Amino acid sequence: MGAPEIWKFAPAYELPSWPFVAPPDLAAAERRRYPVVIAGGGLAGLTLACDLALRGVAVVVLDEDDTVGVRGASSRGICYAQKSLEIFDRLGVYEQIRAKGITWSVGRTFSGADEIYSFNLKDESFSEQPPFINLQQFYLEWFLVERIRELAPEAIRWKSKVVRVEHGNDGAQVEVETPAGTYTLETEWFVDATGANSRIRDELGLEAHPSRHTDRWCISDVRFKTPFAVERWTWIDAPFNEGRAVWQHLMADAVWRLDYQMDEGADPESISRPEVAGARLREQLGPDVEFEFVWIGPYQYRDHLLDTFRVGRTIFVGDAAHVVCPFGARGGNNGIQDAANLGWKLALVLAGQAGDALIDSYHHERHAAAAENLRITSRTARFLAPRSAAEHRLRRAVVALARRHEFARRIANTGRMAQANAYPPSPWAPAGATSLQNVAEQGTTVMRLLGAGTHFLGLWLGASREQIAALDDELGQRRPLAVHAIDANGALACHLGAGTGTFFLVRPDAYVAARIDSATPARVAAALARALGREVEA
Amino acid sequence: MRSDPNIADPDGFYEAWIAAHDGLSDAASADLDARLVLLLANQVGDMAVLLECIATARRAGG
Numbered sequence: 001m002g003a004p005e006i007w008k009f010a011p012a013y014e015l016p017s018w019p020f021v022a023p024p025d026l027a028a029a030e031r032r033r034y035p036v037v038i039a040g041g042g043l044a045g046l047t048l049a050c051d052l053a054l055r056g057v058a059v060v061v062l063d064e065d066d067t068v069g070v071r072g073a074s075s076r077g078i079c080y081a082q083k084s085l086e087i088f089d090r091l092g093v094y095e096q097i098r099a100k101g102i103t104w105s106v107g108r109t110f111s112g113a114d115e116i117y118s119f120n121l122k123d124e125s126f127s128e129q130p131p132f133i134n135l136q137q138f139y140l141e142w143f144l145v146e147r148i149r150e151l152a153p154e155a156i157r158w159k160s161k162v163v164r165v166e167h168g169n170d171g172a173q174v175e176v177e178t179p180a181g182t183y184t185l186e187t188e189w190f191v192d193a194t195g196a197n198s199r200i201r202d203e204l205g206l207e208a209h210p211s212r213h214t215d216r217w218c219i220s221d222v223r224f225k226t227p228f229a230v231e232r233w234t235w236i237d238a239p240f241n242e243g244r245a246v247w248q249h250l251m252a253d254a255v256w257r258l259d260y261q262m263d264e265g266a267d268p269e270s271i272s273r274p275e276v277a278g279a280r281l282r283e284q285l286g287p288d289v290e291f292e293f294v295w296i297g298p299y300q301y302r303d304h305l306l307d308t309f310r311v312g313r314t315i316f317v318g319d320a321a322h323v324v325c326p327f328g329a330r331g332g333n334n335g336i337q338d339a340a341n342l343g344w345k346l347a348l349v350l351a352g353q354a355g356d357a358l359i360d361s362y363h364h365e366r367h368a369a370a371a372e373n374l375r376i377t378s379r380t381a382r383f384l385a386p387r388s389a390a391e392h393r394l395r396r397a398v399v400a401l402a403r404r405h406e407f408a409r410r411i412a413n414t415g416r417m418a419q420a421n422a423y424p425p426s427p428w429a430p431a432g433a434t435s436l437q438n439v440a441e442q443g444t445t446v447m448r449l450l451g452a453g454t455h456f457l458g459l460w461l462g463a464s465r466e467q468i469a470a471l472d473d474e475l476g477q478r479r480p481l482a483v484h485a486i487d488a489n490g491a492l493a494c495h496l497g498a499g500t501g502t503f504f505l506v507r508p509d510a511y512v513a514a515r516i517d518s519a520t521p522a523r524v525a526a527a528l529a530r531a532l533g534r535e536v537e538a
Numbered sequence: 539m540r541s542d543p544n545i546a547d548p549d550g551f552y553e554a555w556i557a558a559h560d561g562l563s564d565a566a567s568a569d570l571d572a573r574l575v576l577l578l579a580n581q582v583g584d585m586a587v588l589l590e591c592i593a594t595a596r597r598a599g600g
Contacts, residue, residue: 397572407580 005282007274008292010223013074016142017067018149020159025176025183034060035350037174037187039162039200041068043077043137044318044335045193046144050091051343053151055454057350060185061148062176066158068145069138074221074295077137077332078251079232082121083420084336085129086438086510090447093143094129101135102250107232109414112239116402117409121417126495127437128445132232132417134251137332165190165200171313189346189359190314193335196304198320204311210304213325215385216262218271218298220281223255224291234414236384236399240283245384245414255294258284261384268298301325301381305374309338309363317342322370327380327415330373337420338366344508347454348532353480358533361428369421376416383413423511428531433511436504441492446510454508455480456528460519462488462500474521480508481528507531539590 025032036052038045041063052059070076080088080097088094105122108115121131148155163182164175172190176183192200201208230250238246247259260280262271270276277296285291306321318335342362348354386392401408420435438447449457460468463485471483486492488500496504496512503519504512505527514527545551558574559567582588 393568393572396569397576400569401573401576405577405580408576411576 004275005278007278009274010292010294013069013136013138013294015067015069015138016145018145018156018158020066020179021154021157022178022180023154023157023160023183025185026178026181031173031184031186033171033186033188034058035187036060036189036191036346037062037172037185038191038193039174040193040195040318040320041065041141041145041156042193042195042318042335043141043144043332044320044339045191046141046148047087047091047336048191048193048317048339048343049155050093050144050148050151051087051339052346053148053155054091054452055343055347057347059152059155060187061156062160062162062174063156063158064161068141069136074219074255074297075136075138075251075257077140077329078134078249078257079329079333079418080133080135080140080336081329081333081418081420082125082127082129082131082437083418083435084333085133086127086447087336087340088140089129089438089445090450091144091147093140093147096143097133097135097140100139100252101133102230102252103130103133104230104232104250105131106229107234107417109412110233110235111237111399111402111412114403116236116399116412119417125437126439126491128440128447129438132329134249136251136253136255139252162194162200165203165314167204167312167314169312188313188350191342192314192316192320193318194320196302196319196323198316200314201306201316201320204314206306206308206311208304208306210302212302213300213381213385214264215381216264216266216268216271216298216300218260218262218268218277218280218296220258220260220277220296221251221255221294222258222281222291223253223294224285224289225254226285226289228256236395236412236414238284241280246284262298264385272296272298303374303378305367305370309367310359315342315359315362317366321366322374324370324373325377325381327377327384329415329418330377333418334366334369334373334421337369338362340509341366344454348480351454354532355534358428361426361533364426364428365423365433368424372421373418380413380415420511428533429511429513430530431514433507433513436506436510436512437495438510439492439495441490442487446492446506449482449484450506450508450510455482456508456513456531457481457504457506458483458524459486459492459496459504459506460484461486461493461496461498461502461504463503463519471519471521471524475525479525479528480532481505481524483524505531539587539594 036059038061041061049059049061106120108118161177163177166173171188233248235246237243245261249257304323309316309321317338345358398411402412423433425432503516505514507513513531516523
């Protein structure tokens with residue numbers, strides 16, 4: 001026996017901090033009123049703030065802290081899905097994310113020493129953005145903060161804690177505690193983005209149906225250099241983890257996230273001791289790989305889903321509204337996508353171009369998405385943690401057959417990767433709404449066509465210049481719609497799966513609100529009115 | 539779900555089924571049946587039929 005190994009720890013991440021600046025409200029004689037105030041500067045809150053700032057809405061973000069990320073911890077979310085990356089492209093932070101992050105599309109699942117299935121998400125991708133980029137969450141938040149500061153230097157108020165909220169019929173009154181004193185501001189719309197433990201939600205007495213899982217995991221974020229594939233690898237039953245599950249994923253700065261399923265009865269403190277975590281790593285990496293710990297974090301997952309994402313003029317986004325098990329990257333990505341669903345709706349309602357009822361569509365669509373994500377992730381959780389001998393037996397059957405039979409591979413479940421959820425039929429989109437990928441076409445892209453303003457896109461396949469001009473004439477200039485002729489044989493038409501003559505009404509969040517097979521000005525106007533939650537004009 | 543006779547040689551099927559369990563421990567036997575259920579389920583495919591089969595099997599065992 002050699003000497004016991006000395007475990008190395010990397011220095012902590014150096015996170016940026018921003019100064020508290022006393023807001024004008026503190027000295028003002030009267031309460032100031034804002035169109036949108038967001039409590040919480042995490043992924044969902046910052047994405048919404050950036051989206052609104054880009055749309056010209058005077059948004060205020062109240063954040064308790066003066067930095068990004070979670071103090072004393074490593075990253076929370078690590079995988080950002082295509083839809084989120086497309087949103088970040090529109091917001092102007094994608095290039096930084098791409099440059100810093102790890103692009104991947106292949107996932108492999110192992111049982112013991114054998115690979116039992118793999119996928120390549122690139123196969124289904126038409127987008128300018130890849131299926132996934134891995135990046136520590138605080139980098140993403142950092143990029144968003146810097147972007148918001150460019151667009152609206154005073155928008156984020158650091159060291160500003162929401163201590164009381166009065167919810168009214170025409171908005172909210174929010175009491176804010178700061179290092180320079182306490183003040184109250186008024187807002188037409190109040191957004192709770194304060195995360196899973198939201199006090200704002202709890203004080204309203206809203207039912208969130210929380211449940212806590214008994215499955216126990218321990219993350220080791222570790223820096224080392226090996227020729228590991230830049231892919232998502234998962235083990236259902238790893239020989240180097242006593243037959244339990246393991247996740248292996250790369251983030252920026254050569255940091256690997258190795259996430260080990262533990263015995264349910266394990267003591268969180270003892271499994272996260274450096275010598276215990278280090279011994280686990282040695283089992284996986286072998287004796288020769290040099291590594292240093294970035295973070296060791298034991299956790300149990302939990303979930304909740306709020307019944308309603310809108311209460312009057314108060315709206316819940318991100319973890320405040322929903323939390324799911326971490327499998328398949330359906331947490332942070334859905335906070336980001338909540339924000340992208342809500343931003344344009346708030347902008348159009350505030351501009352008087354849509355009615356208040358459009359905000360109900362936020363609940364309708366994002367609650368349905370969250371419920372779907374909860375169902376999907378709960379199924380993965382159950383596959384990974386069988387609760388009885390019988391469940392173990394059924395899983396063994398799946399794994400045994402998966403080695404030779406394609407059909408059984410489809411049942412093996414180590415996570416179904418996040419996709420842009422389709423929205424169910426609604427008054428706003430009678431056929432439901434599906435996401436349009438950021439396809440490049442004729443020197444531009446869907447995201448560039450959407451641009452910084454707030455308008456719908458009319459994509460008219462194979463239309464002539466005259467047809468477009470005639471439609472524009474009929475509809476008039478005041479509608480939030482920009483119509484484009486699209487090559488009926490191009491990449492976009494291929495992704496849309498339609499040919500000459502078909503018209504697609506695409507919302508500002510790049511969801512297709514309507515497909516019109518033979519477009520007339522009246523039909524386009526009716527679809528647009530419906531998507532805006534207006535009465536359809538006769 | 540069909541419950542009219544669909545197996546041409548019922549006795550031959552039963553014979554083959556029990557023969558597959560010959561010499562297996564209870565645990566190995568149960569594993570075999572679980573694999574068999576999966577293989578057969580994939581032959582059926584139709585979700586509504588599968589759910590009805592699951593419900594019927596559960597009732598009969600209760």
